[in-house]
Amino acid sequence: MAAFPYPYFPDQPGRYGIFSPSNLFEKGGYLYTFLLLSSGFKEQAPGACLMRTREQDLDDPHSWRAWDGTGFNSRFINPYLDSPEPIRRHICQPVDPDKIGTMQGSIVLTRKLNKYILVGVSAKFDSVRGEDVTGFYYSTSDDLIHWTDKQLMMEVETQQSHLCGDPDVRVYPFAHRPRQPEPQLRDDRQHHLPLLHGLALHPSMHRGNDRDMARIPIQFSP
Numbered sequence: 001m002a003a004f005p006y007p008y009f010p011d012q013p014g015r016y017g018i019f020s021p022s023n024l025f026e027k028g029g030y031l032y033t034f035l036l037l038s039s040g041f042k043e044q045a046p047g048a049c050l051m052r053t054r055e056q057d058l059d060d061p062h063s064w065r066a067w068d069g070t071g072f073n074s075r076f077i078n079p080y081l082d083s084p085e086p087i088r089r090h091i092c093q094p095v096d097p098d099k100i101g102t103m104q105g106s107i108v109l110t111r112k113l114n115k116y117i118l119v120g121v122s123a124k125f126d127s128v129r130g131e132d133v134t135g136f137y138y139s140t141s142d143d144l145i146h147w148t149d150k151q152l153m154m155e156v157e158t159q160q161s162h163l164c165g166d167p168d169v170r171v172y173p174f175a176h177r178p179r180q181p182e183p184q185l186r187d188d189r190q191h192h193l194p195l196l197h198g199l200a201l202h203p204s205m206h207r208g209n210d211r212d213m214a215r216i217p218i219q220f221s222p
Contacts (some may be wrong), residue, residue: 001074002018002076004017005077006044006178007080015038017041018092019038022106023106025107027144029108030054031052031054032051032052035049035051036048037092037102044091048102049056049066049095050067051064051066052066067095074092081131095144099139102190103118104118105121106175106176107175112220115140116140116144117138117140118140119174119175122135122170123135123161124137124152133152134158135153154173155217158171160168
């Protein structure tokens with residue numbers, strides 16, 4: 001359904017490819033998902049890839065098209081069976097990388113703000129502290145293509161930032177808006193409050209199955 005247009009190259013430093021699809025979400029008769037382009041490789045730049053298909057074509061893995069910088073025109077191919085030329089037709093252009101980097105954890109539409117909210121793991125330099133702050137970040141958008149600068153939602157230790165003795169690692173933030181929320185998950189205007197989920201790993205070297213899921217009501221104001 002989605003792949004780099006290159007066959008496997010051995011002896012590459014670290015992983016490369018397409019990973020970690022977000023939840024599916026609907027807009028204008030299309031179903032969308034974000035994908036992680038974890039590292040650049042040849043013509044493919046790293047970042048967050050947005051792709052979509054029509055709702056009626058969900059069962060067709062060849063129907064998905066990725067953002068190419070001007071529209072959803074990029075078609076993924078099997079690099080072992082299909083010709084990659086011209087390569088630009090099979091590359092996903094990362095969405096607003098200067099604003100969201102590689103964030104692609106989950107998307108939720110908040111009716112209160114009438115905006116899409118992207119939540120993911122990231123880091124950002126804090127000029128007051130003089131260091132990068134890792135954690136769960138969010139960004140908002142009206143059209144899924146143009147995003148605001150990511151903002152810290154919750155500072156946490158991540159798999160990338162953790163050192164021995166640090167607090168537990170927290171991963172996989174996921175925001176969603178429940179269809180039938182509990183009474184305490186409504187605000188004073190009867191809007192459904194999104195829930196932020198995340199996993200805490202014990203021990204923090206993320207081995208084994210000792211982990212907890214937490215959920216926290218979150219509220220955004222104009």
